Amino acid sequence: QVQLVESGGGVVQPGRSLRLSCAASGFTFISYGMHWVRQAPGKGLEWVAVISYDGSDTYYGDSVKGRFSISRDNSKSMLYLQMDSLIAEDTAVYYCAKGRTSTTSCSDLWGQGTLVTVSS
């Protein structure tokens, strides 16, 4: 079954860290760039980060640059998002999404999302 399943969300205090995971199955994970996209409660979609198929290239949105780090383990078909120095504005549902083709592409497969709440 082709799917992406996120985990690792929860409630975290401002300034702390959290690591999200995304388990991929049903497709050749190593062949595709992978993205994280987030959506604050009641708001629109915000692109967060992308990693190339082999992990050699990464790009970030301005609001998370320097605080978040995207990585992948192709041997386990896993995608990660390390989130440091969290602030209230990082509260959102975080989606893992598969690039349709290369690193520079839209996303044709999405997970169900994991909720991150940053609050004291």
Added chain:
Amino acid sequence: DIQMTQSPSSVSASVGDRVTISCRASQGISSWLAWYQQKPGKPPKLLIFAASILQSGVPSRFSGSGSGTDFTLTISGLQPEDFATYYCQQANSFPHTFGQGTKLEIK
């Protein structure tokens, strides 16, 4: 960064109507544009990529057009399941910015 502006922010329509949603990029993005549909509590679903190519499994009543800075999503013959929020996204350069969304509501 490239800014994506959708219009209108919301639109009311009836089953069977034809609806058009616009998306404008702050600079040229060739045809590097995608459209998504999102329903409450669900992840986005890819409808169209490369501005006008229908994703597999998406009904043919959905169509996309445009290039450069101006793009359009058209839904011909609205069905009850089409009432949702629609987003455009540019994939020309990083960050891959989204439009603010257009909520399609039942009249």
